Amino acid sequence: MPAGKTYEPISTQTLSTAVATVTFSSIPQTYTDLICLVEGRDSRADFDDGVSIRFNSDTAANYSWMVLGGDGTSGTSTRLNNTTSMLGRIISASATANARSNLILHINNYSNTTTYKTLLERFNEPPTGGADYFMALVLALWRNTAAITTLSFFSEGGNFNTGCTFTLYGIKAA
Numbered sequence: 001m002p003a004g005k006t007y008e009p010i011s012t013q014t015l016s017t018a019v020a021t022v023t024f025s026s027i028p029q030t031y032t033d034l035i036c037l038v039e040g041r042d043s044r045a046d047f048d049d050g051v052s053i054r055f056n057s058d059t060a061a062n063y064s065w066m067v068l069g070g071d072g073t074s075g076t077s078t079r080l081n082n083t084t085s086m087l088g089r090i091i092s093a094s095a096t097a098n099a100r101s102n103l104i105l106h107i108n109n110y111s112n113t114t115t116y117k118t119l120l121e122r123f124n125e126p127p128t129g130g131a132d133y134f135m136a137l138v139l140a141l142w143r144n145t146a147a148i149t150t151l152s153f154f155s156e157g158g159n160f161n162t163g164c165t166f167t168l169y170g171i172k173a174a
Helices: none
Strands: 007-014 021-024 033-040 046-054 062-068 075-083 086-091 101-108 118-123 134-142 151-156 165-171
Touching: 007 021, 007 118, 021 165, 033 086, 033 134, 033 151, 046 101, 046 118, 046 134, 062 086, 086 134
Parallel strands: none
Antiparallel strands: 007 165, 021 151, 033 101, 033 165, 046 086, 046 151, 062 075, 062 134, 101 118, 118 134
16 A cells, blocks of 8 residues: 555535535546545435435436445345446435435546546445444446546435435545
8 A cells, every 4th residue: 555645635525505416526537446425415395315326417327327225134235237327325304313224335446547447436325213224335337438527416306405415435455
């Protein structure tokens, strides 16, 4: 491992108002990989909500993903091909007050223009009063060789609440 700082903060957005979409644009192309941390909850009138993730505003069916998840008692898996976004989950309005979810995305070789882009995402939903703890791993592929310059998160049924934080890091080349 190289000496010194490896993760370099690019941008942090802490929401001062509830919004349905959070976007990082003009992402510098000077790193090997990207890490994005999302922490918070949203306003959907349920225990959790989906979070769609897109690169470069691409809404075509160029994404494939697989979710491996569990709650400590049973496991589940889901796979989708040729979809218009990738999936994450976040707890929402009906969940236990002050409970918050975490999503961690690792985007490999984001600036490489000769390969498709891969993503590894981990997320959790703490016990919410109406649903048990759930954690998952998402493996995703964006079938496009363009360098990633924009990363967007969309709440599928509500808004990301005030106070949610979205932080983007670049990983320096070794």
